[in-house]
Each structure stands twice: as structure tokens, then as C-alpha cells.
Amino acid sequence: MTISTSAYMSFPGIAAEAFKFYHSVFGGDLHVITYGEQIDAGVEFPFDAPREAVANGFLSGPFSLTGGDDLQRSAEKLSPGDINFTAEVSSHEEGEQLIEKLTADGGLVHMPFAVAPWGDHFGVVEDRFGVRWNVTTSSDGGQN
Template structure:
């Protein structure tokens, strides 16, 4: 069987900006497909021409797919039920990642500190509302 998986996030109209930001951090190739020029006949709502139908970030340290949610009642990305785990080889790499998120408007949700299980761990919510768990294994 050939199988691959990737998280998919529906952003409330900020997909292009979020995915470009993630590419600046994690590298990889970013492809963005907008509704402009697509037939949306039969859609229950009409997306704006700049709305992102699908975006993919591949080939770097993050494999992620996303798209703009369409409609009047857009969901929030602020949720305690999902997060993305970023693992680094060293504590300074993790601290630099957290600094990148906070410098762009993110907030520390849990300070990056030695954890009882032997790793160093913290949480940061980026300026798009996505929660990132940051972990450096065996570093505590």
C-alpha cells in the first residue's frame, strides 16, 4: 500500500499569508491554487477570486495542506483540539523557532522548559491561531 498523510487546516481567509509564513520558517515548495478562473457553478456560496481553494507546502520540514473556508460563519483556528508538534535537535533551535513565532505576533501558551518526562517542551500559538507544541527530545 502506498499511503501518505498531511494535516489540513481551513483558515478563515488567511491561507495564503499563513502558508507563506510557514514556508519562510520550514522551507519547502509552496503551491497555492486560487478560485480565480475556476468554475464554481453549483457551490453553495461564491468564493472571492483571491480565496485559496487549496495550498500545499511540501519538501521542507513541514508537510501541510490548507484552504480558505468560505461562507458567512467562518470557523476559528483557535481550538484546543488540535496542534502541530515541532521537534528540534537542540534547545537553541527550539528557542529560535518559538522566537520566530512570537516576533510575528504569536503568544506563548506554555513556557519552553524542562518537562518531567525528560524532554524540553513548550507551546506557542502563532498569529493565525494555530497551536504549536515545541519539543526537544531528551534535553532536560
């Protein structure tokens, strides 16, 4: 059996901006559908949805993410600790580059990317949307 997984995130009214950001960091294919586009296509909802709100977004590629806007919440970012992802990279340099991209424009470094007690390079950062990322390499991490 082959299983593919992706995280689903309910963004508090910031899904369009968040999906664009993650697409700029990871690349891949991005598809975003707004409630307005679905209403124009004849879909009826049992609630009033803002036309510009994201009904469904999907980023596929080296990092897959699905999600949309939580119509019950409005905020600039998620609460810290709501969601964490682990990104395993193949080299120390790739880890540094990923951390640089994730912390651009207001992200934070919670644990510097360094050799951890178990031998891997490991660091924890938070992007500008409040999502925490555990960035890790294998114990050799391309440094041998």
C-alpha cells in the same frame, strides 16, 4: 507500506497569509491555487467562490501542510485549540529558534520551553493565526 501525512487546515479567509507565514518559518516548496486561477482554467464550481480565496495550498518540506479557505467563515485567526501540531527538533537551540519564529508578530508563549518532568525540553506556543505548537526535543536535546 510508507505513509506520509500532513494536516489540512480550513482557514477562515486567511489561507494565503497563513501559508506565506508558515513558508517563511519552515521553508520548503509552497504552491497556492486560488479559485480565480481554477475558474480561468475552466473549472466550474457548484457555488460562488471569491476569486482571491485559496482553493488549495500545499507546503512541502520539513513541515507539510495542506489547506484552503473555508468559504463559510471569516475571521482573523482560528479558535485556540482548533488545531495543534507537535514539532520535534534535534536541539535546544533549534527549539528556541523555532519558538522565536512562531511567536513573531503577535504569537504567544503558553508554556515556556524548558525541561519537562519526563526529561525532554518542551514548550507550547500559539502563532498569530491561533495555531498551537508543541515544541519538543529528545531528553538529551543536544545538551549533553
